[in-house]
Amino acid sequence: MAVFTTQSQNSLMGKITEKSTNLPLEQVSIYFPDLQKGGVTNENGEFKIGNLPLGNYKVVASYIGFQSFSQNIVIQQGENNLNINLAPSAIEMDEVIVSTPFHKLQRDNVMKVEYARVAALKSTGAPTLVEGIGKIPGVDVVSTGVGIGKPAIRGLTSNRVLVYTQGIRLENQQFGAEHGLGVNEAGIESVEVIKGPASLLYGSDAMGGVLYLNPERFASAHSIEGDVNLSYNTNTRGISSDAGIRSSGENLRFLARVATNNHIDYTGGDGKRVTNSRFNEKDLKLGVGYQNTVFTTEMRYNYNQSNLGIPESIDVQTTSRTPELPYQKINNHILSSKTKIFFENASLDVTLGYVGNDRKEFEEHHHHDGEADHGDEEGHDETALDMKLQTFSYNILYQLPKWEKFETVLGVQGIHQSNKNYGEEALIPDATTQDIGILGTTHFHLNENNDFQLGLRYDHRKIVGTPYGIVGEEGYIAELNQKFNSFNGAFGYKNNFSEAFTGRFNIATGFRAPNLAELTSYGGHAGANRFEIGIADLKNEQNIQLDLALEFKNEHVEFFINGFHNSVRNYIFIAPDGTFINDKSVYRYLQQDATLYGGEIGFHLHPHPYDWLHLESSYQTVFGELDKGEPLPLIPANKLTNTFRVEFLRKDGWWSKSNAFITLNNIFKQGKISENETISPAYSLLDAGFSGELTLMNQIIKFNFSANNLLDKQYIAHLSRLKTDGIFNMGRSITLGATILL
The missing domain is CATH 2.60.40.1120 (Carboxypeptidase-like, regulatory domain)
Structure with missing residues (x-):
């Protein structure tokens, strides 16, 4: 007492x-x-x-x-x-950035970090979380239909972009081009994007940037909150729903959320449904926390089950919601523990994580043949691919007592990861990966106008893989025992030239150890019409990026310009060598230096006295080429986005908030393509939407109505993996949504 x-x-x-x-x-x-x-x-x-x-x-x-x-x-x-x-x-309020260690507001952060609320992304009508994230300047989506997508940051994707959720790194076989993000938007409050090398903070795979997903907060002390969310998409007849409850006392906190997502094949701009682009998922998120004056701790758990059709053609038109062959069945278990212990003017953060990724792929010629038995678990003889990836991670950060104007953090991070195969095929071997990294970073606040930040890190990675198959035959994987080491650093400077002008300069290095597919591939994997060969002695990818940002912001005008230059040593890519094996063209993983450069420009005007009126414009561009001058693959097309938006806020009455927008997206021709790509013509897409908040019988209800590709344009995005089959992206799509606060 x-x-x-x-x-x-x-x-x-x-x-x-x-x-x-x-x-x-x-x-x-x-x-x-x-x-x-x-x-x-x-x-x-x-x-x-x-x-x-x-x-x-x-x-x-x-x-x-x-x-x-x-x-x-x-x-x-x-x-x-x-x-x-x-x-x-009238400009949107600043938010606290948690993906960097000093938890500062956007305007006070030395490193430029993009921030977006998931609710705002959903209001644009994006059918999935990753499609919504793709609307952030500098971010694009590599997609396989609607249900499968992964982020591309300034031309880099897959293992070059690290995803964090619940404060831990998400590992889900992201080397695969057809492997999606694997996270449901329900229970995700906001998204932070670090565009550039973040290896200082996160180690390998963060050389292209970090996508940081912030889970919903617990309720305020002595309160109970709840909500129900419903949405319907006309194009996919998609039905999405979730419900959550949050309760907090003086010390104990609890939250729970369940969600479902179900879509039929989407309709392209030509009016035809893309066969087997259907998908469905179920999601559960739980959290419990405890806090007193000595420490705060929380545990979160996320279970996600997804069934994803893999579209390959336009065939029989159907409205079935059950994926056909081929399809993926994925079970994700994400368990995290975060504890913060308080000392006098110092603190210790301990974050532990476990990610269990069970990925199965079913193909027609393997289904119900009953001829193979590659495991003891039921159903393994029916799967073409059955990979179980388990990742244990730890992140320990000690924030030293503030000394003069210095804030300093020391830390150690690492993972222990194991991959096991149970299916008839193996894309990558049974392997164990161990990482450890040691880092230190400090922030120096010279005065109100000048801030510096610098840091240094060392990483060591060891990969051990067992042999698979018969020497000389397709699919053979040799024994693997590799070690990778890297030193990385970062330096940043922020200057407030005036109350309205802010400049940022950052230089950082990053690295990526080769993934198992690049090191061990030997065969025609995943239904690809090519024979892929990896190289066991690939080196680290190492990059150095320069970022320069200038921002102007006052009460009614906001302008920014961001430029970057990214030099990558030993960039890994795949290319044909002109030979054939089993009538399939041979593609080999190669290494060569590469360069990427470009940036983003943005403008936001809300003229006085019409504070309800917003004119927004942004332009993004990326160029990428190998050392010998050939363009890099999967470089997104340049994009210009213009939005006209109005919003009204009333402090009384039953209708308190309303917002309407119309957006024109101009995507330019992508003619700088790699050897295995085709030119993508320019196209324009028109989006519009309306949302509001009202109170009926003391019940708060939020609603939104949005239409994407309003003119039903026929187009194929340059980063669509269905482009080689001539399959169009989604046509006109109207989304109706409602949130009821309980």
Whole structure:
């Protein structure tokens, strides 16, 4: 009882008002990012957050229509007070960035990080999470129909882009071109994108960037929250639904969410359904947390089951929701544990993770033949591919006490990964991968206008694989025993030239160890009409990237320009060698230096006094070529996006918020192509949508209506894997959605 009394004495209370009128602001979010604890103001603008540990912590206050507030505050024994004035701003509020170690607002971060709320991405009508992420400038999608897609950041994808969810790295055989993201958007609150080498923070595979998925927060203390989400897509007759509940006491916190997603074959711009592009999934997310003045801890679990048809042609037109052969059946188990221990002006973060990825692929000539028995588990004799990947990860970060104007983090990270095959074929061998990395990074706040950040890291990776098959025959994989090492560093500088102008300069190195497919392939795998041969002595890919960013932002205008130059040593690619094996063209993995460069430009205007009016425009471009001058494959086409948007916010009445937009996406001709690609012509897509929030019988309901490809354009995206078959991307697609807050 005495301990509880001592804990509850440490609190922060205060009042949040509007700067120009000094009137109280209700429903303002006030949050401690380091503590993952917060609350909202009442009708008088007052708040109180209890059970706080002693020390120096950042506190953030944010509210739509106002500039976000961020300040470090020292929590002392007993009651602490903080009154805040928020200044109005029609520009979207800044958010706290958690993918970098110092948890700063976007405007205070030395490294440029893109941030987007999943709810905002869904309101554009994107049928899947990865399609929504592809709307962020600098991000594209390598797709196989609608259900299978993976992000491409500034021309790099697959094992060159690392995905984090629940604070741990997601490992799901991402080497495969037809292997999708593998995460359902339900229970994902926001997305952060690091565009460029992030090996300093995350190690191998982050040389192209990081996609960081932030799970939904727990409810505020002493509250229970719930919601139900429903949506329907006219093109795929897609039905998506999820429901969640969050409950928090003074110390204990809990959340749960279930979701389903079910789609038939999508219709292209030519009016024909793409056979076997159907998919369905079920998803469960659970979380439990505990917090006191000494430490905070949480555990999260995510189970996802997906059945994904693999489209190959346009055949019999059907509205079946059950995938045909060939199809993938995937079971993902993601378990994470995050604990933060507080010391006097210091803290220790320990994150542990487990990802179990069970990936099966069924093909027609293997189905029900009953001739093979390659495992003890039921059904293994029916699968062409059956790979079980288990990954254990750890991430331990110690934030040193602040010294003068320095914030410093030291850490050790690593994974232990094993892959096992049970199917009739093996794309990669049974293998074990072990990683360990040691890092240190510091942030130096010289003054209000100048910030520096630098760091250094060392990584060691060991891969051991067992032989598979018969020497000289197709599919043979030799024994593998390889070690890879790399030093990487990063330096960044941010300068606030004035209240409106900010400049950023970053230089960073990254690396990627070759994946198992590149090291061991020997055969015509995954139904590809080619014979692939890997090289066991491939070297690390190593890159160095320069980033330069300039931003201007005031109350009514926002402008940014980002440029980058990325030099990659020992870039791994696949190309034909002019020979044939078993009537299949032979493709070999090769290495050669490569260069990528380009950037993004954006503009946002909301003229005074018409703060409800928004004009937004962005342009992105990427160029990539090998050292000998040949273009790199899978380089996205240049894109210009223009949006006209209006939004209205009312503080009273049954209809409180409304938003409408119309967007024109201009995708330019991609004529700089690799040897195995074809030119993609230019095309334009028109999107539109409307959303709002209303209150009926004290029940808050959010709704949205959106239409993608409104003119039913026939087009094929350059990064579509169905392009070689001449299969169009999705035609007109209308999405209706509703969220009911319980």
